Amino acid sequence: MSERFADRFGAQARRAFVTVVRGLIQTVLAFAANLPLFILAVLAIVFIPLGVGVVLAPAVLLAIRGVANQQREWAAEWSGVPIPVPYRPEPAEGGPFARLRWLLTDPATWRDLLWTFLNIPVGAFLGILACSLTVYGLEGVFVAPWVAQVTAYGWGPFWPLGDYGVVGIVGTVVLGAALTVASVPLGSAVVKAHALFGQSLLAPTRNALAARVVRLTETRSDTVDASAAELRRIERDLHDGAQARLVALSMNIGLAEEMMKHDPETARQLLAEARSASGTALTELRDLVRGIHPPVLAERGLDGAVRALALSLPLPVDVRIDVPGRADAPVESAAYFAVAEILANVVKHSGAQRAWVQIEHTGDRLLMIIGDDGTGGADPAKGSGMLGIERRLGAFDGTMAVTSPPGGPTVVTMELPCALSSPKTLPSSGTA
């Protein structure tokens, strides 16, 4: 019984302590981050016409996003208030002006800025309130009544100290204890109120969500079209290729069976033909399978598949891959085919002597950079291959950027948001 009480007491004490710390953190954030960032942001935006702001504003606005994202994480972690990140995707290419425009035209930037300003008083007030409830209660129990015996203590109006003697001391301790106990749920409620305040400004607005739906609808219909076309191609390849060859094969074998008795020589020839037809059918099927999902990708993941691909190309390709784990199969496949298509372009069009591939997983995305020392001049708008890659990546909210000045070199950067699973091999069906 008493052990249970001790456990519960411990849990409540921990909760109170955590709330005090969170209140302090929010207060410090309001003064140390929001206040200076708001001032800097206003100055940077004012200085845009002078030129300095063009460089300064994106830096400050991105720093504000960093703080806002931290607030979003805390709101979810501390109070269970989910605040999705509302920002538009960063443009794949373009100089500082494109970047500035991307930031300034995003309504989320301005809502961030409003939050940064309002959170200075709101965050500070709620933060101090969250921690002072507990601290003041504890003061009533452990500090005020005792110090008041020795010296005139600025105890404030709440504690019944002064002329009441022992009654005053007992009253103060009781009141202090009651406030301390009450501060546990109250403090959490104040922290949650602050989270809800953040949610009202930092969450995506209806407009932003509507824009996201439009984008998703587009990419989904692209993806559906592309996979329907892909299935038609596979059907045609099978129908005209392997299937037709197997028909001819079984015909030849049947004929050979008939011939076996009275014309063994012709039967032997037919069987030899049948064998060579089966070889061709197998080769066709192998190429088809490679186009659908390369076996080495199933066996070794993106890392092994890209290395195997690099080895099969007629020019040296330097491969550096740092991906600890495996992405989901569809993402892995999209990433592989994007890299394969770019490398195929390098071989066909660039006239390069060397190429390199760098793949790494940073934060929550896969970053793939492919470069060559060729003649450059690659234009993503031309050529269905590049558009195909954009579509493949788009289905997973991925992006692609190409820099390819005339004379080279060409560098293609692709990003694909994805999470990694532990580096175990994924099960798949079929056999090699």
Place this chain on the structure above:
Amino acid sequence: MRVVIAEDLALLRDGLIRLLGAFGFEVVEAVDNGPSLLRALTTHRPDVAVVDVRLPPTFTDEGLRAALQAREKVPGLPILVLSQHVEQLYARELLSDSSGGIGYLLKDRVSDVAQFVDAVRRVAGGGTALDPDVVSQLLTRHAREEPLQALTPREREVLGLMAEGRSNAAIAAALFVTEKAISKHTNNIFGKLGLPQSEDDNRRVLAVLKYLGG
């Protein structure tokens, strides 16, 4: 000659058992998954093993991994790896310990029974049997480079067959010329590529592959 077979599809496994049996091999065990393969290889220590790359339980490169692990425990254990697709990456891994007794072929090659059995025997004898697809990829990759440019088309053909692991006699038979003509070609090839001559067939193959793989 004692053989271990690893193949998960019953149809193909029975086919391999029947085929090798018909050519006088004794199949000591036929397994259908990676863990039993590793056990079978290390306990039976067969004269040669014929192994499918993709096996249960993961259906990835189980067979290849088991083969490599077994060869770590039993260096030079002859293993012929079969697959529906060939990758230079895998060929490189198999050949990396350069102790010979390695084969890596497309499953399709089984249909040419005589050649397949020859490849199994070659691997069992510590030789190499590399799929023509792997070899041609290696050759295309280096086709633009200077030393290979200097080879005549006939010499390139001989180099390809040599890289597959065939002996001079076998190359001579395949190209319908005398063995003497082939050894002249190989001398020229080794001279032009600046490789050390070797009487030992297997060491010769490994030198060629190292040259092409580099």
